[in-house]
Amino acid sequence: MKKTWTELHIVVPAAGIDLVSSELADLGCEGITVEERQLDTFIPPDPNEAMSGDYRIKAYFPVGGNLSDLQYEVRQRLEYLVPMVPGLQALTPEAFPVTNEDWAEGWKQHFSTVRIGSRLVIKPSWEDLEATPEDAVVEIDPGMAFGTGTHGTTRLCLEALSDLFEGPSLPQRVLDVGTGSGILAIAAAKLGASRVLACDIEEESCRIAQANCDLNGVGARVEITGAPLESLEGDFHIVVANILAEENARLADQLVSRLAPGGALVLSGILQEKEPLVQAAFAPYPLSGPEISRREEWSCLVYRKV
């Protein structure tokens, strides 16, 4: 059902976001977004890190009453807060009409089907695809867990996986460390792995990864676990870890010991300037490589166990 809203824009210093949001809620606002905060970056925001600068609050009010009255009331509340929030300006907020279709669906334009290598296809559920029988199609929608294929590190890992499944003998066992949405685990299963073990330290990621595996029909071949890497058993033809450089380095021993002879180790989540840190951590092990690929500011290192 289409619903119409009024979107008010209010620029607020970081220290005033909570106070202003609370006043807006009191006035009947039913949804708030805060722009300029990087909430979808690789590294989650540190809740202890002090925010600074100005932020644009977009507040959504159901259409009904008089818009000028609402803008006036918001301005009054801002005036009330001015003595408490240094830098806050009590201006009349700009207003824009918006339908819930725009609001809820607008983000979809940022996600579209991508082909990676000769067979791998990553597509959101709302896009139609004429797939060939050879295509390994992963259907994934943006959700709460990291990994839709749009992030440089995910893309680098998908490209590495695609290459590793190009050879004459398909890798059978794959370990995905830090599975997030499950995208890499699902891709490995779709490309031909018979067993994929995927772990994540976040319970919510495990839940979402499991749902995505079921949606993609690979639930029987992919095992999702919240157990730590140290407790996982088995050896694998591919180990992929899209986790931070420091975490890759910390887990070097564990990651290498899960590799079958000749197995490939795919490491990403590594900022280009942190390549030396990761290379130093893996230098003591019997590995060839790494082959390095880069995208945006990120690197992916692929080693082989000798």
Ligand SMILES: C[S@@+](CC[C@H](N)C(=O)[O-])C[C@H]1O[C@@H](n2cnc3c(N)ncnc32)[C@H](O)[C@@H]1O
């Ligand atoms: C950048 S996301 C990668 C998600 C997905 N694999 C992708 O490539 O898009 C990293 C994920 O690793 C998880 N993670 C971080 N450190 C981990 C560890 N030591 N063991 C397991 N999971 C870890 C995080 O919870 C997060 O879901």
